[in-house]
Structures are given as C-alpha cells and as structure tokens.
Amino acid sequence: MTDLTKPPADDRPAPMVEAQGVRKSYGLVEVLKGIDLEVKKGEVFVLVGPSGSGKSTFLRCINHLEKINGGLLSVDGELVGYRMKGGRLHELRDREVAQKRRDIGMVFQHFNLFPHMTALENVIEAPVQVKGENKAEARERGMALLERVGLADKAKNYPSQLSGGQQQRVAIARALAMKPKLMLFDEPTSALDPELVGEVLDVMRGLAEEGMTMIVVTHEMGFAREVGDALVFMDGGVVVESGSPREVLTNPQHDRTRAFLSKVL
Amino acid sequence: MNSSDQGSVHPGRPETLKAVPVRHPGRWVGAAVVAVLAAMLIHALTTNPQFQWDVVGTYLFDSTILHGLGVTLELTFLSMLIGVAGGITLAIMRLSPNPVLSSTAWFYIWVFRGTPVLVQLLFWNFLGTLWASISIGIPFGPAFWSEPTNEAIPLFVAALLGLGLNEAAYMAEIVRGGIQSVPLGQTEAAHALGMSQFNTMRRIILPQAMRVIIPPTGNETISMLKTTSLVSAISLEELLRAGQNIYSRTFQTIPLLLVVSIWYLLMTSILTVVQYYIERHYARGANRVLPPTPLQRLRRLFAGKPVPPAKDDVVTGLEGGGHV
Numbered sequence: 001m002t003d004l005t006k007p008p009a010d011d012r013p014a015p016m017v018e019a020q021g022v023r024k025s026y027g028l029v030e031v032l033k034g035i036d037l038e039v040k041k042g043e044v045f046v047l048v049g050p051s052g053s054g055k056s057t058f059l060r061c062i063n064h065l066e067k068i069n070g071g072l073l074s075v076d077g078e079l080v081g082y083r084m085k086g087g088r089l090h091e092l093r094d095r096e097v098a099q100k101r102r103d104i105g106m107v108f109q110h111f112n113l114f115p116h117m118t119a120l121e122n123v124i125e126a127p128v129q130v131k132g133e134n135k136a137e138a139r140e141r142g143m144a145l146l147e148r149v150g151l152a153d154k155a156k157n158y159p160s161q162l163s164g165g166q167q168q169r170v171a172i173a174r175a176l177a178m179k180p181k182l183m184l185f186d187e188p189t190s191a192l193d194p195e196l197v198g199e200v201l202d203v204m205r206g207l208a209e210e211g212m213t214m215i216v217v218t219h220e221m222g223f224a225r226e227v228g229d230a231l232v233f234m235d236g237g238v239v240v241e242s243g244s245p246r247e248v249l250t251n252p253q254h255d256r257t258r259a260f261l262s263k264v265l
Numbered sequence: 266m267n268s269s270d271q272g273s274v275h276p277g278r279p280e281t282l283k284a285v286p287v288r289h290p291g292r293w294v295g296a297a298v299v300a301v302l303a304a305m306l307i308h309a310l311t312t313n314p315q316f317q318w319d320v321v322g323t324y325l326f327d328s329t330i331l332h333g334l335g336v337t338l339e340l341t342f343l344s345m346l347i348g349v350a351g352g353i354t355l356a357i358m359r360l361s362p363n364p365v366l367s368s369t370a371w372f373y374i375w376v377f378r379g380t381p382v383l384v385q386l387l388f389w390n391f392l393g394t395l396w397a398s399i400s401i402g403i404p405f406g407p408a409f410w411s412e413p414t415n416e417a418i419p420l421f422v423a424a425l426l427g428l429g430l431n432e433a434a435y436m437a438e439i440v441r442g443g444i445q446s447v448p449l450g451q452t453e454a455a456h457a458l459g460m461s462q463f464n465t466m467r468r469i470i471l472p473q474a475m476r477v478i479i480p481p482t483g484n485e486t487i488s489m490l491k492t493t494s495l496v497s498a499i500s501l502e503e504l505l506r507a508g509q510n511i512y513s514r515t516f517q518t519i520p521l522l523l524v525v526s527i528w529y530l531l532m533t534s535i536l537t538v539v540q541y542y543i544e545r546h547y548a549r550g551a552n553r554v555l556p557p558t559p560l561q562r563l564r565r566l567f568a569g570k571p572v573p574p575a576k577d578d579v580v581t582g583l584e585g586g587g588h589v
Contacts, residue, residue, distance in 0.1 A: 098456070098459045098461050101458070102459035108454060108457075116473055130458065130460055130464070178458060
C-alpha cells in the first residue's frame with residue numbers, strides 16, 4: 001500500500017480521488033467491501049450499478065458525510081477525515097472537515113435547497129457565511145452563476161416556486177459558488193420528470209467541457225457514454241467492472257454487468 | 266347525462282337550479298334548547314344579587330387591580346423569554362452528540378417537567394432557608410461576592426425563576442420537535458457546503474423549525490399568562506393576589522374573582538388574536554395563498570361573496586402558476 005502522505009514518485013499528475021480498499025458498514029451490514037479506484041483530475045467519472053450497490057454511499061464518503069471503516073481515501077493528495085501523523089491516523093476536528101468540504105461541491109438527488117431562502121440567497125449563503133465574502137460581490141457572482149444555469153430571472157423565487165429541473169440547476173449553481181475543485185453528483189436526475197432531465201444534463205455537460213472534475217452517480221447511460229471519461233460498475237459493495245464508458249456499456253465482460261445493462265439500456 | 270343533453274334542456278347559459286332544499290328540523294330543535302339554556306344562564310347571572318355586578322364595575326379599574334395586572338403581564342413576558350431562550354439551549358444540548366450535554370439536558374427536563382410548578386415556586390421562595398447566603402467565587406474556595414439569599418433573590422425574581430425555568434423544560438421539547446421536523450438533507454446540504462455545525466443550526470435549521478415551533482409557543486404563552494396566578498401562593502401581588510388582597514378586606518369575594526376573570530379573559534383573547542397573525546406570517550413561503558384575516562372573513566360574510574385576498578397576501582411569483 002502506498003504512503004499517501006508522500007507525493008507519488010513518478011511524474012504522473014496526482015489523482016483527484018484515490019480509494020484503496022475502502023470499507024463501510026452500518027452495524028453488521030457491510031455496504032462497501034473494499035473499493036479501489038482512481039479519479040484523475042479533469043475527468044468525468046461515472047458510477048453505475050443497481051440500487052443498494054453502495055455507489056451513493058461511496059460518493060458520500062468522499063466528502064466525509066459518511067465515515068469509512070477501513071481502507072484509505074484521499075482527495076487531491078489529502079486523506080478524507082483523517083490526518084497521518086507519526087505513523088498513526090488522527091481524526092480531524094469538525095472545523096477541519098468543514099474546511100475541506102469547501103472545495104468539494106455536492107449535488108443531491110432531492111436537491112436539498114434551503115426552502116426559506118430565494119434561489120439567489122441559496123447560492124450566496126455559503127460564500128458569505130463560510131468564506132466571509134462581501135455580500136454585494138457574492139450577489140453579483142451569484143447572479144452570474146444563475147445566469148450560467150439559465151435561471152437569472154428566477155433569482156428572487158423560492159424553491160417551492162420552481163420546477164424540479166430548475167431547483168436542481170439552482171443546486172448546481174449553489175455548489176459552484178464555492179469554486180470547488182471536485183463536484184459530486186448523487187443521482188442528480190433521478191427525482192425529475194423525464195422532460196426535465198435534459199436541462200440538468202445540459203448544465204453538467206457544460207461543466208465537463210470546462211474541465212471540472214466530476215464524479216457522477218447516475219442511471220443516464222446516454223450521458224455516461226457521451227460525457228464520461230471513465231466508468232465503474234458497482235454491485236454488492238464491490239467494483240465489478242471498470243473502463244471507458246463506451247467499452248463497458250457496449251461490451252460488458254461480466255454477467256452481472258450484462259444483466260444490469262440489459263434492464264436499464 | 267352528457268353535456269349535449271344538458272345543452273338541449275338549458276340552451277345558452279345554465280340557469281340557477283330551483284330545488285327544494287333539505288330541511289333540518291333537528292337544527293331548529295337544538296337551537297331552541299340552546300336558546301332556553303342561554304336565557305336561563307343570563308337570567309341567573311343578572312338576577313342573583315350575590316354576583317354584585319356593581320362592585321365588579323367599581324373594582325374593574327381599581328389601581329391595585331391594574332398594578333397586579335401589570336405584574337402579571339411582566340411575569341408572563343419575562344418568564345416566556347427565559348423559557349424560550351432556555352428551551353432552545355436545552356434542545357440543542359439534548360440533540361448534541363456530546364453525551365455530557367445531552368444527559369444534562371435530559372436530567373434538567375426530567376426534574377423540571379416531573380415536579381409541579383407550584384412546588385418549584387415554593388422552593389425558589391424558600392431558598393433562603395436552604396442556603397442563607399449566595400456567593401460567587403472559586404468553587405470550594407474563597408468568595409468574591411456574597412449576599413443574603415433573600416436579598417439576592419427578591420420575590421419577583423423567585424417567581425420569575427420558578428416560572429421561567431419550568432417553562433424552559435417544556436419549550437425544550439417543543440424546540441426539539443421543531444428541529445427534528447427539518448429533513449436531514451438540509452443538514453447534509455449545509456455540511457457539504459462547508460458550513461459549521463453552529464452556522465447550520467443558526468442559518469438553516471432553526472429558521473425552518475420556526476414554523477413548527479411558533480404555534481405551540483403561542484399556546485404556552487397563553488397558558489403562562491394563567492399559570493402566573495400560582496405566584497399568588499408566594500404572596501407576590503399579581504392580578505389574582507391583588508383581587509384576593511381586596512376581598513380579604515371587603516369580603517366581596519365573588520365580584521373580585523369576576524374582576525380578575527374578566528382581565529384574564531381579555532388578555533388571553535388579545536394573545537389569541539396576536540398568535541393568529543404570527544402563525545399567518547410564518548405561513549409565508551409555505552402556503553401559496555394565505556388564509557383570510559378575521560376582518561376579511563367578516564367582510565366576506567356580509568358581502569355574501571368571496572372577497573379576493575389582499576394583494577400583498579399572494580406570494581409573489583406564483584400568479585403565473587409557478588412552474589414554467
């Protein structure tokens with residue numbers, strides 16, 4: 001196992017996310033049974049698999065919303081939730097965990113917008129409260145972000161006054177407002193009406209083109225094939241198959257992958 | 266019957282139907298019974314000289330009574346202030362992952378909810394017999410400041426502590442319910458943005474919990490207004506005690522109890538109206554159109570047709586139906 005505290009010896013760029021034997025269990029139920037994977041910088045990394053396969057749990061481990069029980073997980077060369085000191089792991093304080101989460105944006109299946117704030121207030125909340133940004137500047141930047149997701153005219157609307165697709169686009173703008181180096185998408189289109197899926201995927205496609213590192217849990221195989229740089233198929237808490245999306249989706253090597261794809265494609 | 270059939274029977278605009286409405290003889294009988302009972306009650310109230318309505322009139326605005334009323338209102342307001350602040354603190358402690366904090370809050374609520382408020386009031390009143398003086402200093406060491414308990418805690422403060430600290434235990438459970446009504450996804454979203462535990466509570470969770478917390482807090486306030494009468498047991502001259510002090514001199518017990526009741530009823534009625542408007546305010550953002558105010562309802566009743574809601578009552582942005 002490599003020492004994560006030292007930079008890698010070769011001149012390959014350090015991966016954005018590196019997982020080695022990541023394990024997670026709830027009580028006696030083991031949800032992740034040793035996940036090994038590597039997400040390169042600027043890559044769109046797609047996680048697919050049946051529900052209960054552990055893909056969402058793994059995503060939530062990356063920004064420490066879930067604590068891992070075993071293995072090593074690092075983002076941009078730094079361990080998630082721990083610090084290596086004197087050859088031993090030390091848990092990070094809440095403040096330090098919060099500090100690291102600033103750089104990792106997350107988009108949820110059910111949007112989780114703050115319902116008591118307008119779209120713009122949702123976007124500027126973290127920059128102002130967490131980074132202490134000037135309110136006027138934050139508003140200006142917030143408007144630019146809403147413009148970018150095509151919702152500048154909805155800035156003063158409350159989430160309950162927006163459609164699901166609009167809410168999810170505000171949620172993406174909210175995550176981008178923190179200028180993250182990594183974006184996590186947890187089934188961002190699963191709770192949307194079919195005709196609203198496209199507008200959210202369009203925003204994500206734009207992000208990918210700008211070179212944002214993205215990890216996407218999704219059932220949108222078309223999106224995975226078109227935008228994804230790498231794809232992992234998970235089942236039962238393990239990585240069953242990985243490779244380029246085109247390869248895995250058109251020519252799956254494992255029976256379980258084939259069985260799953262025959263149902264969703 | 267389909268629409269074309271109807272069209273042939275009623276060409277053009279459909280007319281108002283003419284039908285014999287269902288009769289409700291039971292209602293008339295019921296109304297008659299209630300009317301007789303009400304007449305009996307009014308007769309009893311006005312003809313029984315023991316009520317001494319003239320005495321009620323004399324004492325209704327008596328300075329002793331008005332002073333007592335002032336003390337009652339002051340007690341209600343201040344003890345609710347202690348109750349709400351303490352309740353929020355206790356609720357956050359109770360939900361904290363720190364076992365020392367959560368068990369301390371649990372113990373506090375257990376004690377203060379588990380004993381009658383009257384007993385607690387008496388305890389605060391007799392604190393001087395437990396500890397003759399109160400001092401501030403190093404625990405088990407020298408004291409920097411010391412004063413006899415009865416002077417450090419005058420009657421009003423004892424009453425305030427008794428009512429406020431007891432209320433905090435009840436408010437803690439109300440606030441906890443409110444906090445727990447906010448979906449977990451809200452906390453996760455705030456944490457994912459890098460917000461601290463404290464800011465998540467202050468900016469995201471509590472404002473949303475408010476909608477659940479406000480209505481029972483209104484009830485608690487109305488209840489507190491009446492509970493302050495217990496303070497008469499430790500001889501603090503609030504509204505009830507003021508009445509008692511007068512009738513112990515004049516023996517006009519019933520009229521003075523009526524005076525006191527009239528004031529309590531008036532105060533609780535005002536609080537009920539205030540509560541209605543506060544609830545209506547917090548419904549903004551959650552309801553698309555706010556419920557009518559009592560005044561609007563009254564107007565509607567006399568106009569006999571629905572009154573459109575006031576312009577500022579329509580949540581902006583919804584006129585077009587919301588979704589695009």
